Amino acid sequence: MAMEVEKLDENEWQTKLRQLNESGHKELVVKRNFGHDGQNTLAEMARQHGLHFHAYNKGKSLVFSKVPLPDYRADLDERHGSAQKEINMSTETERRVENLLAKSIGTSGIIGSSSTSSPTSSQGSKQSLPNMVTTDGESRARLGVPKEKFSLELRDMQISKKSTPSARAMQSFREKLPAYKVKEEFLKAVADNQVLVVSGETGCGKTTQLPQFILEEEVSHLRGADCNIICTQPRRISAISVAARIASERGENLGETVGYQIRLEAKRSAQTRLLFCTTGVLLRRLVQEPDLGGVSHLLVDEIHERGMNEDFLIIILRDLLPRRPDLRLILMSATINADLFSKYFENAPTIHIPGLTFPVAEMFLEDVLEKTHYKIVSETDNFVGGSRRRRQLSSKSDPLTEMFEDVDINNQFKSYSISTRQSLEAWSGAQLDLGLVEATIEYICRNEGDGAILVFLTGWDEISKLLEKIKANTLLGNSSRFLVLPLHGSMPTVNQREIFDRPPSNMRKIVLATNIAESSITIDDVVYVIDCGKAKETSYDALNKLACLLPSWISKASAHQRRGRAGRVQPGVCYRLYPKLVHEAMLQYQLPEILRTPLQELCLNIKSLQLGAVATFLAKALQPPDHLAVQNAIELLKTIGALDEIEELTPLGHHLCMLPLDPNIGKMLLMGSIFQCLDPALTIASALAHRDPFVLPINRKEEADSAKRSFAGDSCSDHIALLKAFDTWKDAKRSGRARDFCWQNFLSPMTLQMMDDMRGQFLDLLSDIGFVDKAKGIKAYNHYGHDMEMISAILCAGLYPNVILCKKRGKRTAFYSKDVGKVDIHPASVNAGVHLFPLPYLVYSEKVKTTSIYIRDSTNISEYALLLFGGTLKPSKTGEDITMLGGYLHFSAPKSVIQLIQRLRGELDRLLQRKIEEPRLDVYSEGKGVVTAAVELLHS
DNA sequence: GAGCACTGC
Structure with missing residues (x-):
């Protein structure tokens, strides 16, 4: 075959x-x-x-x-061994469940509930959210101050604040920024055009000055009360810091006329006329106010980064503009691709602002080799006749690396030394030569002037290995002269001051960083940048429904950004550890996020904003995603019951729209609130939605590993480990020991705090849509909050169809998923290295291909959890089998057991359906019998 | 037997 x-x-x-x-x-x-x-x-x-x-x-x-995938069954035995699972239910259990079920059917009154449309749920979905941006163009008027008077107040305040000596100093600083030179041109363009694209290099002042110009202009023309300027930022930190900067330039406190709003945090008032918010906050506001009523000017910053939120927002705005002719839209981008956005908006005019950073010299691999005299040795050069072409076959290569392997080195690099040419022959783009990085650092330290060095690497592994090399280096290993700092999003060092502080004068700071230092973290005193030219990048393989995280060449735009990191305080140098020819062959820009990510959450948002058919809407994007990726997302939303056959939101889908979460995690939260596991559901949802609170220290990873495992106990669950870690932290916090506790258990206090705040937000939202009554407290919804089987079942309900089969292979266990076959447990999971699992399945929240296909976090679950809380059951004709997940999961049992399970499942589904349609229904008392029967089975 | 780019509601 x-x-x-x-x-x-x-x-x-x-x-x-x-x-x-x-x-x-x-x-x-x-x-x-x-x-x-x-x-x-x-x-x-x-x-x-x-x-x-x-x-x-x-x-x-x-x-x-x-x-095609639905026809999987035929291949199953060949590929996975038998995937059939015998259900062994004891007659005792069977009898007890039977009794509980019989009782409940008599009393719960849940039979015959067949309504499919839901007036209550759609009401629920129109309720307002807390923490929402509200229109307050008229808020002062509502407070009793007439508009005209308020505009006068604003103008007089602006005039008086400008006359102080410190304001004059500030003004002269502002006038030196390149943005100031285009002020009149900019304001005229804003007045004359609905859409304007502004491009500018970092340091030109576009983010801090342009919104301020509009504000000053409106206020001084007595339009202050009517103006409502919003400026979006992709990151939380920049929303806060830019708002703070502008408030201080205006001589005001943050939150007066200038404020910010990010998730779970805002500083703004009724006076606020210029608001900085994250793009996500604005998108949430659009759910309530599709026309952005009251907003006079909208500035969207950093659109060149092509984040998913920004790309999504731009589609919506293009459709909105004709409906809001008075709205002004200003798109702000780096120079590099301003034209793209101008074209998208019917050739909107563009204004360019030159940058104001110090010049940064750049060197490519060939020049670095000449300077350092470092010799690259190819691993395969030891073999006789190891030609470069042959070597390529043995290593995984990419188009850029292959391209360079075809270059005639001696001809192209005539002017370079023989040693350099030999090194270029041996160089392979497939693998970073850490010796070369070390030699480059050493060269700078021996030959160049003062200033911090920033090294861009791809990940934890490279940072860790280079750190060890440096420690062993005779020059760089001297810790009184060199301060070497790792910088990685999951390392506990990220917030330590020494990264930002200037070291003592006799010491040189060397920062080994990932992409995090490209835009999220700025280290001002960097003078030298060493760029390996690669970064780990997510991609989405729509065919296999698989997210990937693989090292790949960065774009020219990123290389430019990395280089710019060396010129913030004085002229700098950028050492690029790849040949100039490779740089020239790099992509102009990175692929936009919308083409690299699974789309289920985006699709749900499109439905909730009533933007029509998903595929039609996304076809209008700047770069529309692959049809198959869209299909996968829609199919998943149908599988979890958020969309019906005609792609309309179901009542469940309506509720999920109200939760700022991935639909699977949102469903888990709803199920937790329904089935009395609210507390664990809140915690696990906030961890999965935000980030893993466990940090990865560079020297003590075994200890970190065992700390995580001790939280998991014998649960075989990363989700339980999260839960236990959070709960123990809460206890420690109450007794004032939070800081020590985090340090000893390798947890990030910042992440835990964020999780705590997010739990509060989720609780508010659940209360808004009627699933919980906040006044009753979490305890009223937490009867099974300490029941591991029930928590696992809730995880299964939420994470389905992310199911893994555990198959015993001798002393080991092998793992299989429907979409990609064999997978591995991620080594950082508490389930890594477990050879025998008590239960036959795992559910997981993330499956990512890196060096292998890994399940990052998982929970061991039983067949009953799947049968009661998983996907739709498909009984066979014989009545002795049931399948799920397109035939991938297959259960067999005596007829009576199958029938019992089907009946119980049927009752559970009906109960759930009614609850979803009437969120205020008290499931715990009305459906108690069904729920107890389910719990009984989960415990058996 | 062996690994963890980065944002955001």
């Missing part, structure tokens, strides 16, 4: 594909694992042939299959 080949070169694909297409073969088995790029190449070609292939790993081979 399968065609087999060893490895294919690019031209052979075409032929093989055609053969596969025309033949009766079902699969193409490629024996070499040639990596993700190869898969995508084939996928692309297949699409051109009008075929969709499904790829999965099978041992060391990669299999491409024509078989």
Whole structure:
């Protein structure tokens, strides 16, 4: 049935594909694992042939299959062994569940509830959210101050604040910024055009000055009371810091005329005329106010970053502009792709502002090699006749690396030394040479002037290895002369002051960082940047429904941004550890996030904003996502019951729209509130939605590992570990020991605090949509909050269809998922290294392909959790089998047991349906019998 | 037997 080949070169694909297409073969088995790029190449070609292939790993081979996924069953035995699970229910359990169920059917009154439309739920979804941006253009008027008077007040205040000596000093500083030179041109363009694109390099003052120009202009023309300027920022930190900066430039306190609003935090008042908020906050506001009533000017900053929120917002705004002719839209971008946005908005005029940073010299690999005399040695050079072309076959390579391998080094680099040319011959873009990084750092320290060094690396591993190399280095290892600091989003050092502070004068600071230092964290005193040219980047493989996190070449735009990090205080130097030819071949910009991410949450938001059919709407994007990615998202939303067959929101979908969460996590939260597990559901949802509170220290990772495991106990669950860690932190906090507790248990206090705040927000939202009555307190919804089986069932209800089969293979266990076949447990999971699981399945919240396909966090669950809280059950004709997940999960049992399970499940579903349609229904008392029967079964 | 880019509601 399968065609087999060893490895294919690019031209052979075409032929093989055609053969596969025309033949009766079902699969193409490629024996070499040639990596993700190869898969995508084939996928692309297949699409051109009008075929969709499904790829999965099978041992060391990669299999491409024509078989559509629902027809999985036939292949199951061959690939996974038998996936059939026998349900062994004791007659005692059967009898008890039977009794509980019989009782409940008599009393609960839940039979015959068949309404499908829901007036109550749609009412619920129109209720207002707390922490929402509210229109307050008229708020002062409402407070009794007439508009005209308020405008006068604002103007007089602006005049008086400008006359103080400190304000004059501030003004002269502002006048030196490049943005000041375009002030009149800018204000005229804003007055004359509905849309304007402003491009400018960092340091030109566009973010701090342009919104301020508008504010000053409006206030001085006595339009202050009517103006309502919003400026969006992609990150929380920048929303706060820019607002604070502008308030101080105006000589005001933050929260007066200038304020900010980010999730769970705001500083603003009725006077506020200029508000900085994150893009996410504005998108939430659009749910309530599709026309942005009351907003006079909207500035969208950093659109060149092409974040998902910003791309999404821009589609909505383009449609909104005709309905709001008085609204002014200003898009702010880096220079590099301003034209793209101008074209998108019917050739809107653009204004360019030159930058004001110090010049940064740049060097490429060839120059770095000349200076450092470092010799790159290829691993395969030791073999006789190891030509460069041959080496490429042995390593996973990418187009840029391959391109350079075809370059005639001696010809192209005539003017360079022989040693450099040899090194260039040996260089491979596939692997970073840490020795070269070390040599470059050493060169700077020996030969260049003072100033901090910032090294861009791809991840934890490289940072850790380089740190060790530096420690062992005879010069750099001297800790009284060199301060070497790792900087990684998951390391506990991120907020330590020494990263930002200037070191003592005889000491040089060397920061080893990931992408985090590209835009999120700014270190002012950097003079030297060393750039490895790569970053770990997410991508989304729509064919296999798989998120990937793989190192790849950065774009020219990112390289430019990294270089700029060296010129903030004085002229700097950027050492690029890749050849100039590679730099020239880099993509202009990074692929926008909307093309690199699963889209379920975005699709849900599109539905909640009533923007029409998802695919039609997304086709209007600057760069529309792949059709298959959209289909996957819609299908998932249907699977979890958020969308119906005609892609309309179900009552459940309406509720999920109100929760700022991934739909799966939102569902888990709702299920937790319904089934008396509110407290754990709040905690787990906030951790999954925000970030993992466990940090990864560089030297003590074994200790960190065991701390996490001790929280999990014998639960076989990362989610329980999160829960226990959070609860223990709360206790420690109450007794004033939070700081020590976090340090000893490798937890991030900031993340835990954020989780705590988010729990509060979720509780408010659940209360708004009627699922809980806040006045009664969490305890009233937490009867099973300490019941592990019930918590696992809730996790299953929320995380489905993210299910993994655990299959015993001798002393070990192997893991399989429906979409990609064999997967591994991530080594940071508490389930890594567990050989025998008490229960046959795992549910997970994240599956990511890195060096392998890993399940990052998982919880071991029983067949009953799946049968009662998983996907739709499909009984077989014989009545002795039930399947789920398109036949992937298969259960068998005696007829009576199957019938019992179906009846119980039916009652549970009806109860749930009624609750979703009438959120205020008291499930705990009305459906007590059904719930107790379910709990009984989960415990058996 | 071995690993964790970064945001945001």
